[in-house]
Amino acid sequence: MERVFVLAFVLLLATVSADNPVRTPIRQGNKKVHVRRFAKIPNNASGRPSKLQSLTFRGDSLYVCTGTSGGLIYKVSMRGEVSLFFDVNRAMREAKGREMDFTSAHGGLRSVAFHPNFNRNGFLYTSLMERRKESPSKFRYFSRTSKLIRADSVLLEWKYSFKDKKVLSSSYREVLRVGMPVYDHPIKQLAFKGPFLYISHGDGSVQSAIAGGGQKDDALGKILRINPVRKGAQPYTVPRSNPFRNSAKYKNELWAVGFRNPHNICFSKRGELFVTDAGRDNVEEINIVKSGGNYGWSLREGPFVHKASGGLVNGVGPLPRDDAKYGYIYPNVIVGHEGNRGAGFVGQALAGSCPVENGSPLSGTFLYANFPSDGTLYYSLLSDMRRARTTGPPNSLTQAPTYKAKIYFDHDDNERTRPLVLNNLRDVIRREPGLGGAERADVRFGRGPGGEIYFTSKASGGVYLITSTKN
Numbered sequence: 001m002e003r004v005f006v007l008a009f010v011l012l013l014a015t016v017s018a019d020n021p022v023r024t025p026i027r028q029g030n031k032k033v034h035v036r037r038f039a040k041i042p043n044n045a046s047g048r049p050s051k052l053q054s055l056t057f058r059g060d061s062l063y064v065c066t067g068t069s070g071g072l073i074y075k076v077s078m079r080g081e082v083s084l085f086f087d088v089n090r091a092m093r094e095a096k097g098r099e100m101d102f103t104s105a106h107g108g109l110r111s112v113a114f115h116p117n118f119n120r121n122g123f124l125y126t127s128l129m130e131r132r133k134e135s136p137s138k139f140r141y142f143s144r145t146s147k148l149i150r151a152d153s154v155l156l157e158w159k160y161s162f163k164d165k166k167v168l169s170s171s172y173r174e175v176l177r178v179g180m181p182v183y184d185h186p187i188k189q190l191a192f193k194g195p196f197l198y199i200s201h202g203d204g205s206v207q208s209a210i211a212g213g214g215q216k217d218d219a220l221g222k223i224l225r226i227n228p229v230r231k232g233a234q235p236y237t238v239p240r241s242n243p244f245r246n247s248a249k250y251k252n253e254l255w256a257v258g259f260r261n262p263h264n265i266c267f268s269k270r271g272e273l274f275v276t277d278a279g280r281d282n283v284e285e286i287n288i289v290k291s292g293g294n295y296g297w298s299l300r301e302g303p304f305v306h307k308a309s310g311g312l313v314n315g316v317g318p319l320p321r322d323d324a325k326y327g328y329i330y331p332n333v334i335v336g337h338e339g340n341r342g343a344g345f346v347g348q349a350l351a352g353s354c355p356v357e358n359g360s361p362l363s364g365t366f367l368y369a370n371f372p373s374d375g376t377l378y379y380s381l382l383s384d385m386r387r388a389r390t391t392g393p394p395n396s397l398t399q400a401p402t403y404k405a406k407i408y409f410d411h412d413d414n415e416r417t418r419p420l421v422l423n424n425l426r427d428v429i430r431r432e433p434g435l436g437g438a439e440r441a442d443v444r445f446g447r448g449p450g451g452e453i454y455f456t457s458k459a460s461g462g463v464y465l466i467t468s469t470k471n
């Protein structure tokens with residue numbers, strides 16, 4: 001009885017401590033998350049820590065992209081040995097005299113994906129922002145806005161030569177190009193399922209979102225799906241089963257619509273696409289995305305109506321009672337922002353990972369973290385996420401609970417000594433030399449060949465293994 005009372009009191013405190021449109025408090029989870037250092041990506045040519053943007057694997061190696069600090073792809077072995085795999089920016093220069101655009105933190109190299117038949121065809125794909133010196137009329141655009149900046153979102157194909165043991169610069173091939181309205185929320189991650197490449201693309205900016213971004217017939221705020229291999233004169237083909245094949249409303253390449261900044265995409269073993277979508281002033285989302293789904297942005301933010309202005313709490317309102325008739329799909333997980341009513345950016349945005357499904361201690365979970373500040377680590381149970389009711393009348397919608405994780409950091413690379421118990425991932429980063437005062441954890445997640453999860457940090461240039469996800 002007493003314990004129940006204390007618990008209720010603590011929950012009450014959690015809900016009234018700050019303004020937050022999401023009233024469900026986040027509870028402390030009971031799963032232990034063990035973490036250790038795995039590799040250090042070299043500092044860039046200016047001696048700055050590499051801004052690690054994404055991590056994927058092929059065979060038994062990890063591949064890490066350095067986003068805006070040079071646009072390189074490093075290869076990391078399972079023993080943590082690091083080597084430079086591909087200097088994408090240099091190859092662009094050699095092939096076409098072009099460069100990546102590093103104007104904003106959203107620029108540079110975003111992601112790499114290896115074709116499932118890489119061992120035979122050597123194809124790999126990169127998503128990045130490319131500076132455009134020529135007139136836009138020289139290019140074929142998938143979509144572009146009337147107001148163009150001097151850089152585009154670009155999907156490039158490259159070919160690895162097994163004979164020369166390197167990616168050939170001369171293989172540069174443009175697959176898809178999107179014209180951006182501002183230097184914000186461009187092309188994001190790539191992921192293959194079978195021969196089809198899924199491409200997440202940001203909404204372009206708050207400005208474009210206010211103008212209806214996410215819902216328009218362009219790449220902004222969408223997940224696209226194509227077969228990226230050239231077929232005759234076609235730079236790529238559209239799978240016959242794409243949901244908007246016969247739609248007058250959306251281009252054939254679109255696979256799901258209504259996102260803001262969907263920067264993490266990852267498949268489960270069942271083939272479900274987990275998409276972590278950074279919200280604006282109020283709500284972070286994780287969606288298990290369905291083909292042809294409309295996820296609501298910029299008309300909805302989480303399970304709320306999104307208003308063009310207003311900031312925290314004031315910038316969202318309740319769904320209309322007849323909302324189901326619009327057919328939006330709502331998130332499987334939401335995390336509300338905290339702060340003072342009316343505040344704008346409050347340093348909260350989620351980086352998502354991949355479902356853990358490998359029989360490890362954290363199997364059955366999905367990990368995510370608040371990356372722009374302290375790197376608070378959260379998880380939800382996959383079973384809860386799959387059970388969430390994401391369509392229907394507003395009062396029937398449910399989400400999976402979010403749990404806060406305690407971190408057990410093997411700070412001295414010795415499993416026999418006691419780990420440090422830490423509150424967030426920034427405390428891990430702050431243990432690195434010279435980073436005691438780091439403000440942003442700036443973590444991103446990726447999955448390795450055994451289904452284990454790593455996180456990287458733009459602050460430290462380090463790759464860390466979540467040991468509890470390793471089987």
Ligand SMILES: *[C@@H]1O[C@H](CO)[C@@H](O)[C@H](O)[C@H]1NC(C)=O
Nearest residue numbers: 044045046048049068069070
């Ligand atoms: C190194 O990274 C910093 C950002 O951390 C960037 O400003 C600088 O231009 C990069 N240097 C090179 C040579 O890429």
